Amino acid sequence: xxxxxxxxxxxxxxxxxxxxxxxxxxxxxxxxxxxxxxxxxxxxxxxxxxxxxxxxxxxxxxxxxxxxxxxxxxxxxxxxxxxxxxxxxxxxxxxxxxxxxxxxxxxxxxxxxxxxxxxxxxxxxxxxxxxxxxxxxxxxxxxxxxxxxxxxxxxxxxxxxxxxxxxxxxxxxxxxxxxxxxxxxxxxxxxxxxxxxxxxxxxxxxxxxxxxxxxxxxxxxxxxxxxxxxxxxxxxxxxxxxxxxxxxxxxxxxxxxxxxxxxx
Ligand code: COA
Numbered sequence: 188x189x190x191x192x193x194x195x196x197x198x199x200x201x202x203x204x205x206x207x208x209x210x211x212x213x214x215x216x217x218x219x220x221x222x223x224x225x226x227x228x229x230x231x232x233x234x235x236x237x238x239x240x241x242x243x244x245x246x247x248x249x250x251x252x253x254x255x256x257x258x259x260x261x262x263x264x265x266x267x268x269x270x271x272x273x274x275x276x277x278x279x280x281x282x283x284x285x286x287x288x289x290x291x292x293x294x295x296x297x298x299x300x301x302x303x304x305x306x307x308x309x310x311x312x313x314x315x316x317x318x319x320x321x322x323x324x325x326x327x328x329x330x331x332x333x334x335x336x337x338x339x340x341x342x343x344x345x346x347x348x349x350x351x352x353x354x355x356x357x358x359x360x361x362x363x364x365x366x367x368x369x370x371x372x373x374x375x376x377x378x379x380x381x382x383x384x385x386x387x388x389x390x391x392x393x394x395x396x397x398x399x400x401x402x403x404x405x406x407x408x409x410x411x412x413x414x415x416x417x418x419x420x421x422x423x424x425x426x427x428x429x430x431x432x433x434x435x436x437x438x439x440x441x442x443x444x445x446x447x448x449x450x451x
Contacts, residue, residue: 197226198248204241204391206234207294209248216255217247219302219334221273224280231283241391241398243287244383245310246294247303253295253319254303259328263437270428274421277302277334281309282417285406288399290390294383295319295370300358304369305332308339311402313370314386315361316379321369324356329436329448333424338416342409344368 188200188209198209208230210217217223234240247253257277265273284291284306293310299321307313307321315321323332323340331337332353340349344367352359352369361373374382390398427433431451439446 194222194226196220196223197230199230201240204239205244205387206237206240206242207244207246208234209246210254211248213249213252215258215260216252216298217249217303218255218258218260219277219306220258220261221276224276228276228280228283231280231287234289235283235287241289241395242387243289243291244294244387245284245291245306246296246383250297252297252303253293253299254306255298256301256303256324257334259437259440263441267425267429271421271425274333274424277305278417278421281305281335281339284309288402289395290398290402292383292387292390294379295321295361296379300324301332301336302334305334305336305339307370308336308343312372312386312390314372314374314379314383315364315370317361317373317375319361319364320358321361321364322356322358323353324358326354326356327436327446328440329430329433329446330427331420331424333420335413335417335420337420338413340369341416342413 188198196211198211200207210223212218212223234243290312291310293307293313295307295313295315297316297319299307299319301324304321304323323336325331337349337353340352348367364370365373432448435448436446
C-alpha cells in the first residue's frame with residue numbers, strides 16, 4: 188500500500204488490474220478535508236492515464252465508516268472565498284471519479300453521510316455493507332449537499348426520493364438504501380470484502396473497451412442535465428452557507444448539541 192500525500196489520507200493498493208483507493212482519516216471517520224480531496228484528485232489523474240488499470244475500488248479505512256461527510260471542522264472555518272474554492276475542489280473530485288474511463292466501485296464499508304454519499308454516488312456500482320448507514324443530513328447543519336448529491340440522487344432514484352432524503356436528512360439502513368435504488372448491492376458484513384473482490388475481478392475480466400463504452404454511453408445520456416444541475420447546486424449552496432442557520436447548525440454539531448434554527 189502506498190500513500191499519495193504527506194498526511195497519508197489517501198492510500199493506494201494495486202493488485203493486477205484492480206486499484207483500491209482507501210480514504211484514510213479514521214479519527215475523523217474519513218471526512219473529506221481539502222488535503223484528502225487534493226490527494227484523491229492527484230491519484231485519480233494518475234489512474235486515468237494508466238492503461239493497465241481496469242477497475243478502481245474506493246473505500247474508507249477502518250470498519251466503521253466509509254466517509255462521514257465533508258469535514259465540518261474545516262468547513263466551519265472557511266470564509267466566502269475559501270468555501271467557494273472548497274466546493275469547486277469537491278465537485279471537481281466527484282467529476283473526476285465519474286469521468287474516469289474505467290468502472291469505479293464504491294465499497295461502502297460503514298457510514299456514508301453527506302459528501303461521503305455524494306462521493307459514492309459519483310461511482311458506477313455501489314456495494315454496501317449490511318451494517319452501513321447512509322444519508323444526506325446537510326439540513327441538520329443548515330446547508331444543502333454541495334458535491335453533486337442532489338443531482339446524482341435524482342439520476343439514481345428519481346426526484347421524489349432525492350427530495351425526501353435531502354429535505355429530511357433521514358438516515359437509511361443499507362437495506363432501505365437498496366430498496367430505494369440508492370445503492371446496488373447489500374452484503375452481510377462478514378462477506379463484504381470477499382464480495383467487493385469478486386465483483387472487481389468480474390469487472391476486470393470483461394472486455395475493457397466494451398465496459399468503458401458502456402460507462403461513456405450511460406454518462407453521456409445524463410451528463411448535460413447533471414452538469415447544469417451542479418452549477419445550480421453550487422449557487423444555492425454558497426447562498427445558504429452565508430446564513431445564520433448554517434453557523435448555528437455547524438456550531439451545534441461541533442458543540443455536540445441540538446441546533447435551533449430561525450430561518451435567517
Ligand atoms: N466532519 C468532521 N468531523 C467529523 C465528521 C465530519 N463530517 N463526522 C464525524 N466527525 C468527527 C467527530 O467530530 C468526532 O471527532 P471528536 O472525536 O474530535 O469529537 C469523530 O469524528 C468521531 O465522531 P463521533 O460523532 O464521535 O462518532 P459517532 O459514532 O458517535 O457518530 C456519526 C458517527 C457519523 C453518526 C456522527 O459523527 C455524525 O453525525 N457526523 C456528521 C455526519 C454529517 O452530518 N455529515 C455531513 C457533513 S456535510
